[in-house]
Amino acid sequence: MTKADVIAEVAEKTGIDRGDVTATVEAFLNVIRQSMAEGHNIYIRGFGSFINKKRAKKIGRNISKNTPIEIGEHYIPSFKPAKTFVDKIKNSEKVRLAHNAQ
Numbered sequence: 275m276t277k278a279d280v281i282a283e284v285a286e287k288t289g290i291d292r293g294d295v296t297a298t299v300e301a302f303l304n305v306i307r308q309s310m311a312e313g314h315n316i317y318i319r320g321f322g323s324f325i326n327k328k329r330a331k332k333i334g335r336n337i338s339k340n341t342p343i344e345i346g347e348h349y350i351p352s353f354k355p356a357k358t359f360v361d362k363i364k365n366s367e368k369v370r371l372a373h374n375a376q
Contacts, residue, residue, distance in 0.1 A: 277299065280299065281295050281296050281299055284299070306324055310324060310326055310351055313326065318356075319356070320356055320358050320359065321355070321356055321359055322353055322354055322355040322356045322359055323353070323354045323356075324351065324352070324353055325351075325352050325353075325354060326349045326350070326351060326352070327349065327350050327351075327352040328347065328348075328349055329347065329348050329349065329350060330347055331344065331345065331346055331347045332344075332345050333345070
C-alpha cells in the first residue's frame with residue numbers, strides 16, 4: 275500500500291475531500307520528520323514510537339579499495355510498534371493467509 279492508497283482510503287472512509295486528506299497526511303509526516311530532526315521522539319499510544327537510535331562509531335570497509343574506513347557515531351530514525359499493534363498483526367488471519375499464498 276502506498277501513501278496515495280492510504281490517502282484514497284482515508285478520504286473514502288471519512289468522506290473528507292481527497293485534497294484535504296492529502297494536506298493532512300503530508301503535514302503529519304512533515305511534523306514527524308521535523309520533530310525527529312530536532313532530536314525529539316514521537317509516541318503515539320496504541321500505534322508505536324518514532325525514535326532516534328544512536329549508532330556507535332565503528333570500522334567499516336571500502337570494498338572497492340579493500341581499505342578500512344571509520345564510520346562515525348550517528349543517529350538513525352527508527353519505528354517501534356506498540357504492543358497492541360504487534361498483537362493485532364500476530365493474531366491476524368488475513369496476514370497469515372496472505373503470506374501463505376506467496
